[in-house]
Amino acid sequence: MYRRVWVVVLVGIFLITPATAQTTATISGSVRDGTGALIPGASVMAKNVETGITRTTMSDEQGRYQLLNLNVGRYEIEVSLSGFQTAVRSGIVLAVGDQTVVNFTLQVGQVAEKVEVTAQAPLVDTTTSSVGGIIETSQIVNLPLNGRSFDELAQLQPGVTVAKFAGVGTMQSGYTTKISIRGARPEQNSFLLDGTDVMGPTNQIPGSVAGQSFGVDAVREFRVETSTYSAQYGRAAGGVINVVTKSGTNELHGSAFEFLRNDNLHAATWDDNRTGRDKPEFKRNQFGFSLGGPVRTDRTFFFGSYEGRRDRQGRTTTALVPTAAVRTTAIPAVRPFVDAFWPLPNGPIVDAAKGIAEYNYTAFSSADEDYFTVRMDHRLSDKDSLFARYTFDDGRNRAPPRWEQAAPPQGFSGLRTNRETNL
Numbered sequence: 001m002y003r004r005v006w007v008v009v010l011v012g013i014f015l016i017t018p019a020t021a022q023t024t025a026t027i028s029g030s031v032r033d034g035t036g037a038l039i040p041g042a043s044v045m046a047k048n049v050e051t052g053i054t055r056t057t058m059s060d061e062q063g064r065y066q067l068l069n070l071n072v073g074r075y076e077i078e079v080s081l082s083g084f085q086t087a088v089r090s091g092i093v094l095a096v097g098d099q100t101v102v103n104f105t106l107q108v109g110q111v112a113e114k115v116e117v118t119a120q121a122p123l124v125d126t127t128t129s130s131v132g133g134i135i136e137t138s139q140i141v142n143l144p145l146n147g148r149s150f151d152e153l154a155q156l157q158p159g160v161t162v163a164k165f166a167g168v169g170t171m172q173s174g175y176t177t178k179i180s181i182r183g184a185r186p187e188q189n190s191f192l193l194d195g196t197d198v199m200g201p202t203n204q205i206p207g208s209v210a211g212q213s214f215g216v217d218a219v220r221e222f223r224v225e226t227s228t229y230s231a232q233y234g235r236a237a238g239g240v241i242n243v244v245t246k247s248g249t250n251e252l253h254g255s256a257f258e259f260l261r262n263d264n265l266h267a268a269t270w271d272d273n274r275t276g277r278d279k280p281e282f283k284r285n286q287f288g289f290s291l292g293g294p295v296r297t298d299r300t301f302f303f304g305s306y307e308g309r310r311d312r313q314g315r316t317t318t319a320l321v322p323t324a325a326v327r328t329t330a331i332p333a334v335r336p337f338v339d340a341f342w343p344l345p346n347g348p349i350v351d352a353a354k355g356i357a358e359y360n361y362t363a364f365s366s367a368d369e370d371y372f373t374v375r376m377d378h379r380l381s382d383k384d385s386l387f388a389r390y391t392f393d394d395g396r397n398r399a400p401p402r403w404e405q406a407a408p409p410q411g412f413s414g415l416r417t418n419r420e421t422n423l
Contacts, residue, residue, distance in 0.1 A: 023195040023244050025094035028066040029103040031059045031079055038063025039106060042081040049074040049090075050249040052298035053379050071385075072096050072220060072244055077104075085109035088116040095134045096223045096244045132225040132239075133157045140219055148259070148286055148307070150216040151177055151205050154241055157224040175397070176200075176207030181226055181239030190236035193243050194389055197235075198422055205241070208395025209416040210309060214371035215391065217255065217290045218305040220246040245389060247377045248301030252293035259286040271316040275347065275360040280314025295376075304374040311367035319359045321345050326355030365399040393420045 031042045042059040050073045059065045072094050080086040084106035094100060107115065135153045145152060154160050163178040163186050178186040187203040200206045207213040225233065225240040233240045263282035272279055285308075292303035321342045330338050347358025375389040397416045 023072075023096060023192075023242070024069040025072055025096065025098040025100065026066065026068050027070060027075070027077065027092070027094070027100050027102055028064070029101050031063050031065065031081075031104045031106065033084070034105065034107055039081060039084075042079050042084075042104075042106070045078045045080075046070060047076045047078070049076055050251075051247075051301060051377075051379075052250055053385070054382060056382060070094055071247070072098075077102060079104045079106065080111055081106060082111060083108065084111070085113040085115050086111055088114055089118075090116065091118040095136070095221055096242055097130075097225075130225055130229045131227045132223055132229065135222050135224065137221055140216060140221070145216065147212050148214065148216050149177065149207070149212040150219055150222075151179065151207075151213040151241070154179055154222075154224050157226060159226045160224060160239070175209050175211045176205045176213055179205060179241075181224070184238030186238075188236060188238035190233060190238075190240045191243070192233075192240065193391075193422065194245055194387075195242075196422070206420070208369050208371075208393050208420070209397040209418045210311070210367040210369040210395045211397070212309070212369065214307050214309070214369060214393065215245075215305070215373055217257075217288065217307065218245050218303070218373045218375075218391075220244050245373065245375055246290075246292060246303050246305075247375055247387065248292035248294060248303045250294050250297050250301075252291075254289065254291040256289040257287065260284070269316065271318070275316060275318070277316055277360060277362070280316060280362045281312055281364070282314060283310070283312045285310045299379045301377045302375070304372065306370075306372040308371075309367065309369040312364070313366070314362045314364045317361055317363045318347065319361070320350060320356050321359040323349060323352075323355045323357045365397075367395070367397050369393070369395040389423070391420075391422045393418070395419075 027046055031039045031044070033039055040059055040061045040063055042063075042065075043056065044059060044065045044067070045054055045056045046067050047054045048071060051071075053071075055067050055070060057065050057067055075092045075094060076088065076090040077092060078086060078088045085108070087104045087106055089102055089104070092100065092102065133156075135156060139153060139156070140150060143153065155162065159182045161180055163180040179189065180186055181189055186205075189205070190197060191199050191205050198206050205213060222241060222243040225242065227239070229240055261282065261284040263279050266279070266282065268279045288305065288307035290303070290305035292301070294301055321344070322338060323345060327335065327338055343359055345357030345359050347360050349357045371391070371393045373389065373391040375387060377385065377387040379385045395418045399416075
């Protein structure tokens, strides 16, 4: 029995390690004295300014240090050694997947004396060959998103576009945005959420039948890898979208929002004016909140968010139906089916010879969605920490079928639902 337990633990560690590397960052560099000589044995401490969590290491025999698996965020690095002034570098911002190099030069003096430098991490990554970019928190918060689907921000990166032949959403192809990276098919990308591959059942970007990838308030940042990325990602012949969710900090923060779109605020469309019909109903409400903070300062943190959507939309649609003259030519056995499946035209005749006229009607659709996520982070020791996250997405989409030649007078509609969870 114990052997089985150890096997499970070892397999779990094997699976967790790559995921950790994909959602964290690394700081490395060298420590030298005023003459440029490398200094071994110096203490290097990195402190996450937002959570107060620290990580410590020592420079090796060659004066080099490395801090692995650091959570994304703002950091302050302190290097100290007896006989030298303590050096402090602040203002370092780590993004997901960063491998930042920060070098130090210590001056002779007392440890109590500090030399503080405020500087951001280098903008050019010289440690990897990966081509890609970060969608930062400021972009996620400040850029407008019609529908609040955060995956649309991936198009800010060069080489990322909406697939030309994506088509409309279906159960077979998925309902969310079809993204092509470097010309690859949308099915060839990889979508990671906190290091876990969460591609949908059709191998597309995950999302609900309502057509959105919700949770923008829970996303801290994400990296889009377009080419020559590390082998740790694997399986993707296209690109990799690597999303990291928010965690709580030592300060309590929250937000609430409500977005509204309404047909009373819109002008009539060209089709409405052409057919002389009133504007159809359109109401979209998106609302939600988020809250994060400490459970225990510098040790345990929580974050949670909820987002809801209620869509009611009508659209003026034109179908082609048989004219009244054509109906009179139908044999008696067929006439009841013609009357049942094709309404009488209410628009102009398109082709009198063929007996085709317009039937204009309003097709109604609705989309409802409820999405929430909760996350807990806990620091076990200076070297170990863990987190757990749970997401829930419940979507309902009711839309009329696409009729090529006619529309049923009753306006039949189909209901599609989905319920997804991720832990």
